[in-house]
Amino acid sequence: MDTAIVTPTLRAKDYKSEVAPVWCPGCGHFAVLSAVTKALAHLKLPKERVAMISGIGCSSRLPAYVDAYGFHGIHGRALPLASGLKAARPDLTVIVAGGDGDGFSIGGNHFLHACRRNMDLTYIVMDNEVYGMTKGQASPTTQPDWAKSKLTPHGTGMRPFLPTAIALAAGASFIARGFAGDPNGLTKLLVEAIEHPGFAFLQVLSPCQTFRPEQKEWKHLVHPSDMAPTDDPVEAARFIQADDGMALGLFYVRRLPVWQPQHQPTATPADLEREFVL
Amino acid sequence: MTERSTLAGGATLAITGSGGSGAVTAGLILLAAVGRAGYYGLLGRSAGPQIRGGESAAMLRFGPQPIECMGGRFDLLVGLDWENVARFADELPLDRTSLVLTDAQAGPIPEILVRSGAQVRSMPWKALADAQSEGRMNMVALGMVGAMLGLPLDALEAGARATLGDKGGRVLTSSLDCIRSGYSATDAAPVPPSALAPPVARWNISGNEAAGLGAVRGGVRFVAAYPITPASEVLEWLAPRLELLGGSLLQAEDELASINMIIGSSFGGVPSLTATSGPGLSLMVEGLGLAVASETPVVVVNVQRGGPSTGIPTKSEQSDLNIALHGLHGDAPHLVLAALGIRDCVYTVEWAVGLAEHLQTVAIVLSDQMLGQSRAIVDPPGDLPFGAVQHTPLQRLIGTDADPDHRRYRPTPDGVSPMALPGLPGGMYTAEGLEHGPGGAPSSRAIDHAEQLDKRLHKLTGFDYGHGWAEIRGEGDHLLLTWGSSAGPVFEAAERLRGSGTPTRAIALRLLAPLQRDALLEAIGAAGSILVVEQNQTAQCFAYLHSQRALPAHARSYARPGPLPLRPAEIMRALIGSHTREET
Numbered sequence: 106m107d108t109a110i111v112t113p114t115l116r117a118k119d120y121k122s123e124v125a126p127v128w129c130p131g132c133g134h135f136a137v138l139s140a141v142t143k144a145l146a147h148l149k150l151p152k153e154r155v156a157m158i159s160g161i162g163c164s165s166r167l168p169a170y171v172d173a174y175g176f177h178g179i180h181g182r183a184l185p186l187a188s189g190l191k192a193a194r195p196d197l198t199v200i201v202a203g204g205d206g207d208g209f210s211i212g213g214n215h216f217l218h219a220c221r222r223n224m225d226l227t228y229i230v231m232d233n234e235v236y237g238m239t240k241g242q243a244s245p246t247t248q249p250d251w252a253k254s255k256l257t258p259h260g261t262g263m264r265p266f267l268p269t270a271i272a273l274a275a276g277a278s279f280i281a282r283g284f285a286g287d288p289n290g291l292t293k294l295l296v297e298a299i300e301h302p303g304f305a306f307l308q309v310l311s312p313c314q315t316f317r318p319e320q321k322e323w324k325h326l327v328h329p330s331d332m333a334p335t336d337d338p339v340e341a342a343r344f345i346q347a348d349d350g351m352a353l354g355l356f357y358v359r360r361l362p363v364w365q366p367q368h369q370p371t372a373t374p375a376d377l378e379r380e381f382v383l
Numbered sequence: 384m385t386e387r388s389t390l391a392g393g394a395t396l397a398i399t400g401s402g403g404s405g406a407v408t409a410g411l412i413l414l415a416a417v418g419r420a421g422y423y424g425l426l427g428r429s430a431g432p433q434i435r436g437g438e439s440a441a442m443l444r445f446g447p448q449p450i451e452c453m454g455g456r457f458d459l460l461v462g463l464d465w466e467n468v469a470r471f472a473d474e475l476p477l478d479r480t481s482l483v484l485t486d487a488q489a490g491p492i493p494e495i496l497v498r499s500g501a502q503v504r505s506m507p508w509k510a511l512a513d514a515q516s517e518g519r520m521n522m523v524a525l526g527m528v529g530a531m532l533g534l535p536l537d538a539l540e541a542g543a544r545a546t547l548g549d550k551g552g553r554v555l556t557s558s559l560d561c562i563r564s565g566y567s568a569t570d571a572a573p574v575p576p577s578a579l580a581p582p583v584a585r586w587n588i589s590g591n592e593a594a595g596l597g598a599v600r601g602g603v604r605f606v607a608a609y610p611i612t613p614a615s616e617v618l619e620w621l622a623p624r625l626e627l628l629g630g631s632l633l634q635a636e637d638e639l640a641s642i643n644m645i646i647g648s649s650f651g652g653v654p655s656l657t658a659t660s661g662p663g664l665s666l667m668v669e670g671l672g673l674a675v676a677s678e679t680p681v682v683v684v685n686v687q688r689g690g691p692s693t694g695i696p697t698k699s700e701q702s703d704l705n706i707a708l709h710g711l712h713g714d715a716p717h718l719v720l721a722a723l724g725i726r727d728c729v730y731t732v733e734w735a736v737g738l739a740e741h742l743q744t745v746a747i748v749l750s751d752q753m754l755g756q757s758r759a760i761v762d763p764p765g766d767l768p769f770g771a772v773q774h775t776p777l778q779r780l781i782g783t784d785a786d787p788d789h790r791r792y793r794p795t796p797d798g799v800s801p802m803a804l805p806g807l808p809g810g811m812y813t814a815e816g817l818e819h820g821p822g823g824a825p826s827s828r829a830i831d832h833a834e835q836l837d838k839r840l841h842k843l844t845g846f847d848y849g850h851g852w853a854e855i856r857g858e859g860d861h862l863l864l865t866w867g868s869s870a871g872p873v874f875e876a877a878e879r880l881r882g883s884g885t886p887t888r889a890i891a892l893r894l895l896a897p898l899q900r901d902a903l904l905e906a907i908g909a910a911g912s913i914l915v916v917e918q919n920q921t922a923q924c925f926a927y928l929h930s931q932r933a934l935p936a937h938a939r940s941y942a943r944p945g946p947l948p949l950r951p952a953e954i955m956r957a958l959i960g961s962h963t964r965e966e967t
């Protein structure tokens with residue numbers, strides 16, 4: 106008789122923690138949480154080998170809702186937190202989650218360098234073009250004429266940050282866009298992102314019912330990408346520049362060297378002390 | 384020559400020159416040589432802001448006892464040339480008994496040096512150098528000075544090999560020729576080979592190297608950091624050596640990243656550290672609060688420089704105590720330590736790593752440019768002489784399958800809870816910067832806030848730190864109290880006062896937070912006069928000690944900013960108020 110210990114197959118709901126989300130009813134982030142748990146179940150990842158890392162914002166609450174290891178850090182610094190963890194613990198599946206303000210404004214510099222460092226991380230940005238947790242201010246992806254915030258009564262007057270274009274320019278090796286209203290497509294992209302060896306950037310259009318109710322229309326505006334995934338950055342750039350921001354799918358994937366230190370010890374601290382001896 | 388009798392027991396000398404003159408190289412060789420000849424030594428360097436070139440000075444003090452600070456004057460000034468020397472003439476105090484050696488071909492001696500009344504002697508360095516193939520003046524001068532200081536020629540040659548070895552054969556060969564040429568051009572009698580060899584092999588180490596060594600001795604295997612003067616040498620030393628130990632160093636995009644990276648790696652179970660200086664520490668402060676709140680151990684070595692803002696990046700000051708103690712928002716108890724010397728950088732950083740790991744908190748170690756970028760000949764630092772009393776070795780309490788309760792932040796008698804590492808089934812939790820309940824779930828309830836605040840405070844204040852909190856030397860009614868690198872001149876001032884009939888005790892604080900108030904008050908005892916000495920403008924330590932009610936009312940402060948190093952004589956004057964002749 107086979108006595109090997111068989112890990113029972115986990116279902117998506119087994120990856121949900123007992124902590125109740127703080128999100129508003131109808132928030133797109135519920136669908137992202139659901140897609141994360143489905144992807145983890147699909148990949149049969151043991152819970153204790155998964156780390157969910159985030160910064161601050163509505164979407165950054167996600168780690169507490171997943172039954173895995175997690176770190177809810179400070180605003181804008183999810184990517185460094187995750188990069189340090191992955192550098193020290195390459196055996197873990199490290200997934201970073203956050204919003205457009207956290208990732209593209211206060212954390213913008215880390216986004217650039219995480220793309221070019223190409224560590225084996227999955228970065229999910231739940232983009233709703235607004236700061237929700239601070240009650241509705243313009244974010245880097247907000248259109249320049251959106252004037253609903255008292256902070257910017259005339260709109261921002263700035264062209265929006267283009268996450269996929271910047272990810273490509275900064276050297277990300279996996280660039281995709283999903284939609285909270287398309288849970289199956291989102292789960293499939295997440296599975297691909299987690300399996301991708303390198304920095305996988307997944308922008309998720311995730312409507313904010315409270316501060317951007319007009320985003321309910323997104324379900325009519327999104328459409329599948331009309332380009333097959335490419336490994337050619339020039340082709341990807343052409344596509345991304347022409348994109349209306351609503352195309353869904355995997356745009357660009359390329360095998361690039363992954364930054365991951367892995368050194369076997371060959372010395373002890375006592376060995377190092379010899380260099381100082383006269 | 385007369386110099387032999389006055390200088391051979393130890394001396395303080397400076398070698399100055401413009402960029403490319405090799406003043407610092409000559410100083411490095413001389414330090415290595417005095418070490419091989421059986422002396423202790425301390426080599427400081429002073430450089431201008433230029434990236435390359437500009438003026439530089441190497442300042443060496445050596446003698447038969449451990450050297451912990453520069454003296455108050457220089458016996459010897461070796462001027463390879465005089466370009467821009469006026470910029471740091473105030474760092475090179477000379478007097479009538481000082482000797483200035485130069486080559487008349489280097490041009491007239493600057494008026495500011497002439498005014499000191501020092502004797503001046505011209506040496507034929509250039510002529511001797513020109514007689515050698517690819518000869519260099521700095522090496523000729525080095526050989527000549529070595530002979531005048533009574534150093535054996537083989538010690539100078541060994542010092543040159545150790546310092547120039549990786550520059551290749553021709554540079555080394557011509558340098559050795561020049562050293563021999565200079566050495567034999569004096570009328571000093573040659574010294575027998577290795578006449579003064581030390582009984583045990585001593586070390587030649589800088590404070591920044593010592594901090595790196597302390598880190599790896601403490602168990603650090605991951606470092607993330609951003610380059611900054613004067614801390615970069617800590618990182619440059621660590622980067623290749625961490626790889627040999629199976630660890631790694633990640634050069635981050637900025638200090639906001641580096642502090643958060645080491646929080647991430649430490650969460651993963653690897654003892655982690657970063658090194659920086661004032662501007663970088665300022666950027667890291669929010670991250671330090673996260674490490675405190677999430678109880679993730681991290682260590683920051685802050686190599687202080689003149690502040691505020693960009694300040695004086697290449698010069699020393701002890702002005703980051705306030706930010707280290709008080710920079711974090713909220714009630715955020717953490718450890719603040721200060722290295723008391725170059726050799727002590729090994730111990731203090733090693734101890735800080737152990738304490739941070741054991742107490743699952745932040746440790747900030749204050750070093751400074753003076754310690755970090757100076758080199759010294761020291762006795763080999765053995766095992767950490769002041770570990771904690773009850774907990775040996777200091778290490779992290781890792782969660783296991785056997786834990787009856789996996790709640791990450793559950794209260795415990797000593798405030799330290801087992802920390803499950805990713806990979807442990809059943810230990811899953813989300814580390815939090817939000818206030819949280821015992822299981823880690825975010826909470827804004829008063830009862831949870833009070834419980835977690837108390838846990839984080841009491842695990843630090845209730846710990847027994849043993850006797851490592853300070854170094855105390857001597858007895859006397861007079862007391863000099865200091866912290867960090869000012870310990871060097873303070874210890875020397877106290878020793879000289881004792882030697883001249885003024886019994887003086889010196890206390891140098893290594894652990895500043897949590898302040899060991901009871902132990903400090905006991906050590907202060909009934910001292911009749913108390914002077915708190917530090918190198919900053921606003922008496923940051925003096926004010927802190929008063930705020931903690933750790934000083935008698937009659938305690939006085941002697942605080943002045945950098946960049947000039949504190950000197951023993953000014954401390955003696957400030958304590959006893961009489962005129963004390965400045966001596967080395």
